[in-house]
Amino acid sequence: MNHLKNSYDKCTYRLAGHGKRDVSVLQDALKDISGEQLSDIYGEGHIIEDFQNKMAKLLGKGTAAFFPSGTMAQQIALRIWCDEKKLNKVAYHPLSHLEIHEMDGLKEIHHIKTILLADKDRVIELDDVVNLEEDIACLLLELPQREIGGQLPSFETLKQISAYCREKSIMLHLDGARLLEVLPFYKKTAAEVCDLFNSVYMSFYKGIGGIAGAVLAGDKDFIEKSKVWRKRYGGTLISLYPYILSADYYFDKRANNMEQYYNSAMELAKLFNDCKDIYTIPEVPVSNMFHVHFKRNQEEIAAILAKVQLANHIGITSYLSKQDGNSCTFELSIGDSCLEILKNLIDKLFDSLREEMK
């Protein structure tokens, strides 16, 4: 598989992302900032407060707090709702970030029990929530559901789940790591989506392409409590400004590009689906991301992709994940890099790929 990675690293262009994650990303964000601007100090000061207010307004919530990571922000959100409901139980998708990527932080730190809703290969629907057999303090919905290619429930379903939760006094939390990325599909503002939820987390290094960091938004009491927990976690650093300044810079640069990323994702998915033994999930993307699946073994596909990448100077992927039944897959998230490639070069790339997959 090193051959695939090496060929990817040599490419001039890439289908995914916003370019390499190198130090220039931070240097660019800082180049027009006055050196005299004062640091935030342990969660206070203009740099952090102004940005928190900007995000609170975007998300239509009363207040917001900047966090070094979404992992920290979301565990804390669920803990606060469990404390409020005096019930240590939450529900989320079986492939939630909290379930598979956080070394069981939620359980080890907060001793919160989790109910896994829905089958692994589909999103949570209203019936899953209605048929819950146990009381829960909070339901977490991830939009889009990243681990299954970025799938979404309909907005109507979201509204129904929200109304049901309100009726049953279940707190509804949005894992909106990629919230801005789904707005073009829903044709809604961030505030309109967030209005269905009691609390919201959004990331700054997915579609926005910042360095790291996240925001948690909700009402004033919730956010005050989240700041106490942020301090307990050691997340209220003396200076968070390297992440805040870059989040703000790339937010201003890319928040309005999400429709372009979404359109490119739809076009690329169609091109992949036109190749023999390749299909995408979702078939038609509903955000800037999707998963590409190959109905052939990893070694064969790695060799084909390496050849196609090198011939066209366009990186498709640096890795493949083995799947059951002699197949493999990779994830694609569209950002600025794809927009920089001329259409005829992309057509040529897929001409090569179709030819190799014949």
Next chain:
Amino acid sequence: MNHLKNSYDKCTYRLAGHGKRDVSVLQDALKDISGEQLSDIYGEGHIIEDFQNKMAKLLGKGTAAFFPSGTMAQQIALRIWCDEKKLNKVAYHPLSHLEIHEMDGLKEIHHIKTILLADKDRVIELDDVVNLEEDIACLLLELPQREIGGQLPSFETLKQISAYCREKSIMLHLDGARLLEVLPFYKKTAAEVCDLFNSVYMSFYKGIGGIAGAVLAGDKDFIEKSKVWRKRYGGTLISLYPYILSADYYFDKRANNMEQYYNSAMELAKLFNDCKDIYTIPEVPVSNMFHVHFKRNQEEIAAILAKVQLANHIGITSYLSKQDGNSCTFELSIGDSCLEILKNLIDKLFDSLREEMK
């Protein structure tokens, strides 16, 4: 008290610190870094691994892990030792950072019981440890003890406590937030001090003057476990390099200045102690820091300091903390800023202060 802060902000020079905590601190650290240098990714990559190795070597420990904060690093260290000893109890000073500045994170997250050793106004001595009436998993020593002006036990005492803990199978953890700052007094290397401890934390934004961040060092098994907990806390950010690059830059710039800071601290403390109704704790500093105490009320001292600061263009302090019995105090930590002030200007400053305090 705004008058004191305002006069401080107007000063050209300052006795404390390394200069303002503004964005130029980060910009300076990045200016000679190649923009093509790749980010660390979730705790991996050259940037983070090389720096961790450099710090492991400095501290004479097998391995080290970079953390966004000392709060996170130290709670995790104590948790690991408690798990190892199957005993949820640790001991530390009543004014330990964990006891008074972390919103009870250790207790709320890990349910670890704490025994407060020694009186508030002195450091922990061997007798305090020997006379412990309960078993503990771990003893935490903070060198220097910041909240009492940065006091230290003798190195001989440290050796005795270390030997006792080893004999009794008590893990010994070093809160070395200001570890480098005490080496000139002890006349030891960092590794020689750390050799007495099972695990060590050091900060990068005290004497070193970086942006934020900390390192935890210990044996391989301990550090592997600390990385699992770092992930659970949401501390293994996709990119920690803004803190790592600046920690490395300011470490190289200032690690060898600690003796100068220490000497300046001793000189300044002497000048303060020569003024009527002013004394320092410790009387003779043992690091770059000490506390300045005034035997008069806060309002009177604020007015005097504001006048002296404005007349001499040298900032002494921006705040005063009220103390029992009509007295007040502030903390002074010496860094580059003090070294930049000509000796005759400092003499003039203290001539004014002595005159005003007569």
